[in-house]
Structure formats: structure tokens, C-alpha cells
Amino acid sequence: MSKLLTSIACAAALMAAGSANAYLVYTGIDNNGNAGAQVASTNSTAAENSFKSNLTGVGTENFESRSGSAPLALDFGAAGTATLNGAGSVATNAVGATNGAGRYSVPGGTRYWEVSAGGGNPFQVDFSNSLAAFGFYGIDLGDFGGTLKLELSNNGSVVSTLDVPTAALSVADGSILYFGLIAENAAEEFNSIRFLSTVGTGDFFAFDSFTIGTKEQVVRTLPEPTSLALVASTLLGLGLVRRRRT
Template sequence: MQHKELKVKLKNSLLGLAIGLSAFSSQAAYVTYTGFDLGIGEGTPLATTPNSTGAETSFKNALIGVGTETFEGIATGTGGPLAVNFGAAGTATLSGGGGSVESVTPGFTNGFGRYSIPSASSSKFWEVAAGSSGDFSILFSETIAAFGFYGVDIGDFSGTLNLEIYNGASLLSSQLVSGTRVTGGSVLYFGIIASDVTEDFTEVRFRTTGGSGDVFAFDNFTIGNREQICRVNCGGEVPEPGSLALLGLGIAGLAAASRRRKAV
């Protein structure tokens, strides 16, 4: 009797585990990477950005190979729609917002807190006046699973930034990136990686509020597709297909053993 009860308990536990794993996978949330470095004023770029750079490093370490658009190869003053090139990772079209590619001398700001990242060696960035008329979107040439970027001088005049993640016409997620007034010249990094294929996306929309006349700078857009996500990064969040298969075999084996005992 005790042996039979143990088998039944083990069978129920395995069934519960399978159901739990399935539910966890279907409800998995995006993995986000954020870092923020407080500015020192509109006229001086930050010499180092340890927090935002650390977030970018963690984001990229979760991927195998990425493509990044730095805007360095695009003429100053170019507006949208803008072809964005991520190299082997694909292309995209940046549209809307009335923004344009702007340039400053490396090591300086434009006098209003905006500059390229890293400031000491690059000069160009994408700039928009915050507010509904400054909203813009990036439509990717193929479905992707990871997206990251730098934001500079965001929120010093109380403007806010939200990201909307779309797959086709379907809104998958809305992410608050920045919503607190900060010092001019501040730098943030924000990266997002889909936990499973149901969260893969084709478009990112930047939704902004203008505060009291905020203007935002963006730089170093990075993307990655599902094949570029490291298995070691995903292993702790969703079950590997092989693990689910083994679990299914174990449950099937218990059921078969139970049927044989009843036949005897």
C-alpha cells in the first residue's frame, strides 16, 4: 500500500510540475536591462557612464553577436523615414517624430545637454523634440527578439519616455523607460529581450511627453533575433524543450507501470 501511494504521489507531483512549467513559460515577461548615470549639466558630457554601460554590457552578454546602428555613417540633418542598418542582423525603417540625425564635436555637448555615446570618440545621434509630435517608430525588416539603446538628456525638463512593443498590429507590451526629472546631460541605457517566441516583435514605438519643452537624444540602437539569444541566459527562465520531453516520458512511464499493476 505504501509503495502504491508513493507512486501516486510521485505521479501527481510530476503532473503538477509539468503544468507549472507550462504556465510559467506562457506567462514569461520580457527581460529588461536598465542603467542610469546622472548628468553634471547641459554643457558638459559625462566622461564615463558606468551604470548605463554596465546595462549595455549585460544586455549584449545575453546575446551571441548583435547589430548596432551608431548613426556615424548618416549625414547630419537627415530626417525620417530613415533607413537603419544593423549589419548582418538586418535593417529597419525609422519613421515619424520630426527628428533628425545631429552632430557634435566629440567630447562636447550641443550646449543643451545632448551628445553622442561614447562622447570622447563619436559625434552623431538621433534627436527629437519630446511630445506626441515627436513620437517615432522603428519597423524591422524581420522579427526580432532583442532591442537596446542609449538615451541622453531625457527628462531634464520633465519629459517622459515609454516604449511600445508590437508584433504586427498587436501591442505586446508597454515599458516605462524614464519618468523622473533629472539633471541635464544624463545618460540611460535600456535593453529588452523576449523570454519566448510569443514575445518576439517587429516594431518598437517611442512614446514621449514633452514636459516643459524637453528634447531627447538617442544613440547606438542594437538588435538581435531569437537565434542570437544565449541558451545559458534562457535556461533559467523557461524549460528547455528536451527537459519537457524527458518529463513527458517520465509521466508516460509511470502511467504504463500503473496499467501493468492493474492488469496483474
């Protein structure tokens, strides 16, 4: 009977999550606490792989062929192109090393996007296509207590604002985050993302390996909320029948 109750609870949780936020979120953090050394991207890479397992033919921009500041043209192959606008610039690090302040390219490159956290001119990425999936690496986030939100818009109208987790303050220096999201319905698609950060004076965030996908590139088949309700009610009915027979 405990397994049956667990199944019902899982179905109910899925329905609650879908009604509150239609995005599937994949995230992993590798704690560090050392500004002078890179940390292995174990949890973050697992989150990236899980995110990408639901997609096909998507494109990733890793900044390795980019330089300068915004506006910066980005290329995601079959998923489309984009323009990075606002604050920030492409920064570099030596292979296998940090920039001395906890920021570096992930995974294993030498270039990344760097921006002053909490500035009055947040950066945003404007895409050529309507998208259903977006993922990225964030490096050295939160070591000054800063926070990060993603504001998703479609043709100028805000669709949703999502909180992005960061490492705890004591281990955030040089940490690695991966954050990926997939829209479950057309109403949650977007063609622009703005990175909103808050922090005290002197903090910088690093971002790398942006991955995007259109709805045609999402291969995951998701049950509709009505289907989940049917599953839950069926399981509940089976539980009641079992109880009457015992």
C-alpha cells in the same frame, strides 16, 4: 536556514516577474545635471555590457554614417535592417562636447537621433526581421520632467508597452541612460518599436547606439516557469525536512 529561505524567495520572485512581464530588462543611469559637459557612462555602459553578454553576432546602429530626417534607413548587419519613421532628425556634437543643451552622441561619437519630446508624431523603428532583443542609449531624458515608454508591436498588433526609467529631475540634464530588453518567449517578439514621450514645451530627447537581436542571436538559456516552480517546491521540501530533523 536563512540561505534556504533566500533561495526560495528568489525563485518565487522570478516566477512573479515572468508572469507579469516576460522581458528581461537591463538598465543603468549616469546622472549629470550639467548641459555643457558629458558625463562618464559608467552605469549605462555596465548595463549595455550585461545586456550584450546574452547575445551573439548582434548589430548596432550608431548613426555616425547617417544624416537627415525620417524616413531613415538603418543597418544592423546580420540582425537585419530597419526604417526609422516619424519625427526627429540626426544631430551632431563636437567630439567630447555636448550640443550646448545637454545632448551628445554615446559612446564617444558625434551623431545621434534627436526628437522633440511629447510631440504629436512620435518616431518608431520598423525592423525587417522579428526580434527578441533591443537596446539603446538615451541622453538628456527627463530634464523637463518628461517620461518615456516603448510600445512593442508585431505585424501591427501591440505586444507590450514598457516604462523606461529616467534620472531624477535635478540631475537629468545631460544624463545617460541605457535600456535593453530581451524577450523570454516567441509571443513577446516584435518587429516595430514606437518611442512614446510626454513632457512640457521645449524639451528634446537624444537616442544613440541602437542594438537589435533575433531569437537565434540570444544565447541566454532561461528556465521555464514550471522549472522555477519545481526548484521552489524542492527547496521548500528540503527546508521542511531540515526543520523536522532539528
